[in-house]
Amino acid sequence: MNVYERMKQALITGKYKPGDRLTEEALTEEWKVSRTPIRSALKQLEFDGLITPLKRGYIVRSFSQNDIRQIYDVRSLLEGYAASLSAIHRTEQDLSDMHKANEDFKTIIMSRGTNKTEHIQDVLKKNHKFHDTVIRASKDPHTEDLIRKVVVLPLVFHSFYWFEQRGLEQSFELHEVIIRAIEDQDSARARSAMHEHIYQGRDRVLEQLKRSDL
Template sequence: MGVYENIKHAIITEVYPPGFRLTEEALTKDWNVSRTPIREALKKLEFDGLITPLKRGFIVRTFSKEDLQQVYDLRALLESYAAAQAAMNRTEEDILFIQDAIRAYEIAMEIKEKDMDQNQAIVEANSRFHRGVINASCNNHVRDLIDKVVVLPLMFRSFYHFDQTDIDQSFQMHKTIARAIEENDPYRAKSAMEEHILRGRDFVLQHYESDATTVSQTID
């Protein structure tokens, strides 16, 4: 990964938690690079809404419960539309990609069932599934908009609160969405994706009060 991706991942995984101050000097030491790529990364992260500027340096942004609600609602709107578009525009290659993501999720479920501390494989498989659906929509404008808002749910790390039943329900929703896309059923694909995202929203909001320190700008 590049410097931008590394710092972004560090924010998502709370190596740099909400309210953490970031400076060029400290980041050059953390990542053993010059200030130029650090400056470029910070500009992108500010554009993403992950950090906000200070007089000197930046601070990792925090978000309110209302922020979470609004972003999840927007994500539900965008991704459900993308799922409907995917059902109409998908190729066989898209179907294979989505099915591979579902298989990766199933394998990740088995890993997490043995060790509940293992979340990364679940997060990655989930992200891959949603990316596959978005790509299958063949709509670059929707993709760009989703890229702007999807970070918040991912950073809240809802999977870190999921028990095995929650994970299985998410998996079943993935299969329902994939089936609708494969069968060229835009209405069912849209409805299933909307339900899937809003379930994630409700789960995150339910846990907000008990885990407020992790509300820093995903997937569900």
């Protein structure tokens, strides 16, 4: 795993928290590498929307309730659209990939690892894989590029982190609904199911954010 990936994981899992300041000097010392890969990683993380530049260094991005609603609204629109296109353009291979990805997702959520953070990181990867199969089946690279820009992984990570086991199982079940709709070439149902799935994660993040403010 390169420096960028390691730093991204640190942001996703909350090692670097919203409002934390990051500098090349401190990161060079922490990660025991030269400034060149640190500088490159910081630029990529800025592009990802995870950090914001300061006059000197960067600050880890924070999200207000309004930010979260807007991010998830845009994500829901884009992924819902992608799911509706997938119902039209999907191939048998696409369907096979979706079924396989969701079975892998089910396996990981039922494993209930002893380290919660590591377990949720694995859940996040499998969930991301499932969504990738749906998006690729849309055969629309422009929408795919836009989706990549609005999926803020720390928010997705925490939506899963705060799910109880039943919530994770509901995600698997909604994946199944999405697959069936795509399989049946029911664009409207595929779009609707994807909307519900995205908003399920949004509501969990907002609920926990409100609790933390109490």
